[in-house]
Amino acid sequence: MNNNIERLLASGKLRCPACSQTLQLRDSVHCEGCGRAFPLLTDIPVLMPDPDEFIGLWQNRLGNFVASQQRNIESNRRLIASPDTYPPLKERLERVTRARAANLETLLELMAPQRQLGPGRPPTEHTDALGSFMLIVYLLRDWGWDTGEVDILCDKVIEILPDDLDLESLLVLGAGACRDSFNLHKYYGCPFTVSVDIAPLMLLGARRIVSGGELNLYQIQPNNVRNAADNVSYWQLRAPGRPEGDFLYMLADAMHLPFAEGSFQVILTPFLIDAVGEDLREFAPRIGRLLQAGGYWVNYGAMSFRPGMNYTAEEVLDIVADSGFRILEHGFSTKPHLAPRESCQRTVYDCLYFSAVRE
Numbered sequence: 001m002n003n004n005i006e007r008l009l010a011s012g013k014l015r016c017p018a019c020s021q022t023l024q025l026r027d028s029v030h031c032e033g034c035g036r037a038f039p040l041l042t043d044i045p046v047l048m049p050d051p052d053e054f055i056g057l058w059q060n061r062l063g064n065f066v067a068s069q070q071r072n073i074e075s076n077r078r079l080i081a082s083p084d085t086y087p088p089l090k091e092r093l094e095r096v097t098r099a100r101a102a103n104l105e106t107l108l109e110l111m112a113p114q115r116q117l118g119p120g121r122p123p124t125e126h127t128d129a130l131g132s133f134m135l136i137v138y139l140l141r142d143w144g145w146d147t148g149e150v151d152i153l154c155d156k157v158i159e160i161l162p163d164d165l166d167l168e169s170l171l172v173l174g175a176g177a178c179r180d181s182f183n184l185h186k187y188y189g190c191p192f193t194v195s196v197d198i199a200p201l202m203l204l205g206a207r208r209i210v211s212g213g214e215l216n217l218y219q220i221q222p223n224n225v226r227n228a229a230d231n232v233s234y235w236q237l238r239a240p241g242r243p244e245g246d247f248l249y250m251l252a253d254a255m256h257l258p259f260a261e262g263s264f265q266v267i268l269t270p271f272l273i274d275a276v277g278e279d280l281r282e283f284a285p286r287i288g289r290l291l292q293a294g295g296y297w298v299n300y301g302a303m304s305f306r307p308g309m310n311y312t313a314e315e316v317l318d319i320v321a322d323s324g325f326r327i328l329e330h331g332f333s334t335k336p337h338l339a340p341r342e343s344c345q346r347t348v349y350d351c352l353y354f355s356a357v358r359e
């Protein structure tokens with residue numbers, strides 16, 4: 001029945017994120033130690049220490065996103081109906097509005113498993129309305145665009161890992177729409193890869209695409225001033241082939257990972273160490289504990305740390321070395337970030353990469 005969760009449990013690597021005891025599958029995933037129940041989104045487990053809080057937060061984010069899209073659609077419709085609006089602009093607004101409405105319908109269908117989980121415990125303090133939900137662009141980039149953006153990261157990761165690596169197990173933290181996980185899993189013929197993220201949309205989307213299901217989304221660039229046709233483009237998101245072996249997904253927090261110590265041979269943190277919400281001096285030893293002795297940590301990403309934790313590359317490498325790793329390779333790589341051909345604005349990051357072996 002639940003292939004993804006069954007394969008995760010069969011690996012013997014899973015532990016309760018709250019008490020580190022072993023887990024079992026009943027109607028949900030159940031901890032034999034503390035008795036907590038962890039819900040499933042289809043067959044993707046929500047292995048958060050406080051699943052109710054997590055569900056409440058993401059229902060709130062989804063609700064805010066839907067409301068913002070509906071407001072945008074309504075305001076465009078008013079502009080379209082207004083006699084003052086420049087007629088060619090009306091035509092573009094009509095296309096943009098149709099595309100936005102179609103995306104909303106598609107996303108609501110994709111997110112049905114989350115909506116079925118109930119309200120959870122709604123957040124009591126103000127949370128970001130959109131920030132963590134507006135990740136559609138990651139799905140477009142990973143499974144649609146032909147810009148080669150994803151290859152830059154994967155090529156570098158392959159370059160800085162040992163040439164003779166026989167990859168047995170890979171954990172990707174902050175996997176987003178999971179294309180890096182997919183490419184590396186295929187390249188190495190890895191039998192066991194787990195993609196972890198906190199964003200349900202990312203994993204539900206990736207799961208559908210990788211399993212050969214249909215997911216089509218519009219990319220909306222209302223501010224493309226070069227070419228009106230590029231204001232809206234339609235992407236059929238497809239995976240190039242199916243992964244062999246276990247290619248698995250999990251909603252979990254990189255700061256409370258539900259795995260036994262020494263569970264992985266390689267851990268990749270793509271654009272995560274500055275986003276994770278934890279000081280690198282805590283996070284680096286955490287990675288070390290999850291790796292087998294002699295296992296590898298590979299990092300690639302921007303360094304947009306928050307104030308108080310804004311480390312330089314040299315400081316990052318020192319912290320990693322002080323956390324029980326030997327740095328193998330490191331450097332900077334310049335990478336366009338979520339830059340579609342159809343946009344008139346592009347961001348480019350100088351990304352810090354390193355590979356390090358756990359001693």
Ligand SMILES: C[S@@+](CC[C@H](N)C(=O)[O-])C[C@H]1O[C@@H](n2cnc3c(N)ncnc32)[C@H](O)[C@@H]1O
Binds near residue numbers: 175176197253276
């Ligand atoms: C900047 S995005 C990078 C996504 C993807 N790795 C890529 O390179 O396109 C950061 C990702 O990390 C996830 N993330 C942030 N904090 C996390 C945490 N504490 N645990 C797991 N994932 C997290 C976000 O949901 C998002 O998908």
